[in-house]
Amino acid sequence: MTGNIKNLAVLGSTGSIGVSTLAVAKELRGVRIFGLSGHAKLERLMEQVKEHSPQVAVCTSQSTPTSEGPSRIGEFGSDWNGRILWGSEGLVELATAPEVDIVVAAIVGQAGLESTLAATQAGKRVALANKEALVIAGDLVTKAAKDSGAELVPIDSEHSAIWQAAASGRREEIRRVILTASGGPFRNFDQQQLAAVTVSQALAHPIWDMGPKITVDSATMLNKTLEMIEAKWLFGLSPEQIEVVIHPQSIVHSMVEFVDGSVMAQLSPPDMKLPIQYALTYPARMPGPAPKMNWDSLFRLEFIPPNPLQRAALALGRQVCEVGGTSGAVLNAANEVAVQAFMDGKLSFLEIVPSCREILEQHQTIPNPTYEQLLAADCWARQEMNQWILA
Numbered sequence: 001m002t003g004n005i006k007n008l009a010v011l012g013s014t015g016s017i018g019v020s021t022l023a024v025a026k027e028l029r030g031v032r033i034f035g036l037s038g039h040a041k042l043e044r045l046m047e048q049v050k051e052h053s054p055q056v057a058v059c060t061s062q063s064t065p066t067s068e069g070p071s072r073i074g075e076f077g078s079d080w081n082g083r084i085l086w087g088s089e090g091l092v093e094l095a096t097a098p099e100v101d102i103v104v105a106a107i108v109g110q111a112g113l114e115s116t117l118a119a120t121q122a123g124k125r126v127a128l129a130n131k132e133a134l135v136i137a138g139d140l141v142t143k144a145a146k147d148s149g150a151e152l153v154p155i156d157s158e159h160s161a162i163w164q165a166a167a168s169g170r171r172e173e174i175r176r177v178i179l180t181a182s183g184g185p186f187r188n189f190d191q192q193q194l195a196a197v198t199v200s201q202a203l204a205h206p207i208w209d210m211g212p213k214i215t216v217d218s219a220t221m222l223n224k225t226l227e228m229i230e231a232k233w234l235f236g237l238s239p240e241q242i243e244v245v246i247h248p249q250s251i252v253h254s255m256v257e258f259v260d261g262s263v264m265a266q267l268s269p270p271d272m273k274l275p276i277q278y279a280l281t282y283p284a285r286m287p288g289p290a291p292k293m294n295w296d297s298l299f300r301l302e303f304i305p306p307n308p309l310q311r312a313a314l315a316l317g318r319q320v321c322e323v324g325g326t327s328g329a330v331l332n333a334a335n336e337v338a339v340q341a342f343m344d345g346k347l348s349f350l351e352i353v354p355s356c357r358e359i360l361e362q363h364q365t366i367p368n369p370t371y372e373q374l375l376a377a378d379c380w381a382r383q384e385m386n387q388w389i390l391a
């Protein structure tokens, strides 16, 4: 660490988690923004640079400066003395910079894998929002953390809750974890209603305000499926130790059940600032901007077993947890393409989960894959899904 001040690199600072991270960092003592990265939202990146004066800003949408877009970053003004880096090389340079203490991995999807792995190999504290990195390459990322001494700490609220609740016992005393799921906007929809779901309905999450991909994933339940795989790698759990329960209020963020039957839960209003802050300040707890619970009015907490449709999506997570190898890369890539196709009006909502299942079934899993084999599996699944959509 750089003295008592921790230097943060926020990869994906222009997204939902990135913006919340900057809001938390602004209020916290002891953290400084060293670097930021943005992809398509360059105006927002420019505003963030003006506000936080980082030493590095990375534009990932281009690998070199051009007269379009990023050159305008020169318009930050003469009082900004930082450096601009480009493309995935620039992202890795920021993620591994010696000055950086904590890397907030907040890029969405497979695009975040290389920088997350690089930060892990460089021995950083990696505050992980980019769950897809663990879904694709959980074995490589967790082995890299072991080798380098990197701390992989969760930002996902469910995994942050498990992390916090698990602290009240020993690892070998955990019987199982219970991931809570809001159930998304279509929790009570029947098959007929689901068949008619529109993109704007899927993007209107009843509780969480998140980026578009995770919002659609929440509606299909594939977000929880990805989180099951994330939990396996973060906490070293077997597939039978990971349960899911629907909890529409999203106040209990997840639970840990110990061998004696005691269940520990973590509660807070549904807002990502708290898990982000804990990932930055751990093991300390500090006052911060996250909203606090209001105990002055009546509220109810419900816990509902997943219905058959939800179970069908969750079964893919169990399958990937059991099979391992390249299966996570395939599920993730198929889902990324399917979600984009749904948002582009090329695939119906109800086709997302079955198409992912079919591609996963067609895949010949490679056990203990290399990084290159994982990328090849990702590429194969994207092609298969594109063909599925065209068929």
Ligand SMILES: NC(=O)c1ccc[n+]([C@@H]2O[C@H](COP(=O)([O-])OP(=O)(O)OC[C@H]3O[C@@H](n4cnc5c(N)ncnc54)[C@H](OP(=O)(O)O)[C@@H]3O)[C@@H](O)[C@H]2O)c1
Binding pocket: 011, 012, 013, 014, 015, 016, 017, 018, 037, 038, 039, 040, 041, 042, 060, 105, 106, 107, 108, 109, 111, 129, 130, 131, 132, 155, 156, 157, 208, 209, 210, 211, 212, 213, 214, 272
């Ligand atoms: N949002 C939440 O509440 C939440 C909760 C738990 C976990 N997560 C996880 O956190 C991650 C980020 O989610 P989000 O909701 O913040 O997503 P988001 O709002 O869509 O933001 C994604 C970030 O990634 C950047 N990005 C997109 N494509 C990229 C590419 N090809 N190369 C480099 N950067 C790229 C975006 O840049 P531009 O915006 O400039 O294009 C943006 O900064 C996801 O893995 C998600 O599952 C999110």
